[in-house]
Amino acid sequence: MRSLLGAAIEEEADVTLVDMEAGLEHLSRSGGTLAYADVLLMIMEPSRKSILTAGRTIALAHELGIPLVYGVGNKARMPEDKEFFESVAAEYNVPLAGIIPHDPDVIEADRSGENMSLEQGLPVRQAVDAIVAFVDKAIAGENPGQAEREALLKERERVDKRLAELSAE
Amino acid sequence: MKIGIVGKGGVGKTTTSALLCQVYARRGQRVLAVDTDSNPNLALSLGLSPDDADRVPVLPRSLVVGTGNGAITPADLLRDYGVATPSSVTLLNAMAITQAGAG
Numbered sequence: 001m002r003s004l005l006g007a008a009i010e011e012e013a014d015v016t017l018v019d020m021e022a023g024l025e026h027l028s029r030s031g032g033t034l035a036y037a038d039v040l041l042m043i044m045e046p047s048r049k050s051i052l053t054a055g056r057t058i059a060l061a062h063e064l065g066i067p068l069v070y071g072v073g074n075k076a077r078m079p080e081d082k083e084f085f086e087s088v089a090a091e092y093n094v095p096l097a098g099i100i101p102h103d104p105d106v107i108e109a110d111r112s113g114e115n116m117s118l119e120q121g122l123p124v125r126q127a128v129d130a131i132v133a134f135v136d137k138a139i140a141g142e143n144p145g146q147a148e149r150e151a152l153l154k155e156r157e158r159v160d161k162r163l164a165e166l167s168a169e
Numbered sequence: 170m171k172i173g174i175v176g177k178g179g180v181g182k183t184t185t186s187a188l189l190c191q192v193y194a195r196r197g198q199r200v201l202a203v204d205t206d207s208n209p210n211l212a213l214s215l216g217l218s219p220d221d222a223d224r225v226p227v228l229p230r231s232l233v234v235g236t237g238n239g240a241i242t243p244a245d246l247l248r249d250y251g252v253a254t255p256s257s258v259t260l261l262n263a264m265a266i267t268q269a270g271a272g
Contacts, residue, residue, distance in 0.1 A: 008242075012199065013259070015198050016170070017172045018263075020182075021183070021205050022206070027205065030266050039171075053177065110184070
């Protein structure tokens with residue numbers, strides 16, 4: 001099926017970014033192709049609450065066949081926040097695409113409704129540049145350990161499937 | 170390439186989405202941002218005024234879900250529903266997918 005917002009849109013856009021405010025679960029239930037992505041970035045903040053549904057989202061992403069799923073830590077203020085994101089990434093077995101620092105310029109822009117000028121939010125912009133560089137490499141399959149990781153995930157999928165077959169017999 | 174941005178409310182999805190779009194746009198790539206939120210937050214983050222943000226046409230659910238059956242091409246879709254923003258990013262509003270009864 002060549003859906004309009006699926007592969008076909010790539011004739012018109014080099015990059016299509018879907019802000020899945022509605023949630024991956026809702027988008028997939030709605031039956032549209034908006035739920036599919038080549039790369040899924042799961043944004044977190046340094047709170048347990050922000051990752052409550054992470055497990056379900058990751059499982060659904062695998063079901064949908066989304067090949068590249070990464071975490072992004074946002075609003076990091078202190079070294080402990082970085083450690084928090086790293087431990088969550090390890091817990092859920094999703095690599096981190098990057099960590100974005102807490103930035104008063106972003107808070108101020110949210111408060112005033114004005115957009116940041118290009119001079120503002122420099123640390124945040126640098127972090128976002130680094131995430132784009134990470135995504136570039138991920139698409140090219142060049143991140144460290146990526147090939148092995150993907151091979152292991154594929155193997156796990158095969159093992160899970162076979163185990164399910166055996167227990168059904 | 171298609172990038173999906175997920176996360177709980179309040180974690181900064183919209184701001185991060187807008188900043189990512191701007192990086193790709195500055196590299197000269199054609200960037201399409203698709204918002205699935207009923208609030209026009211992404212429109213604002215991409216530099217539209219509140220009035221302009223309210224005027225972004227809503228993509229009909231049939232076009233979000235269906236194939237268009239060849240009646241409409243991706244180029245038509247962007248011409249009819251895409252809105253240029255000051256960030257050089259084209260915005261589509263797919264909020265119909267989240268409205269009551271859509272699921």
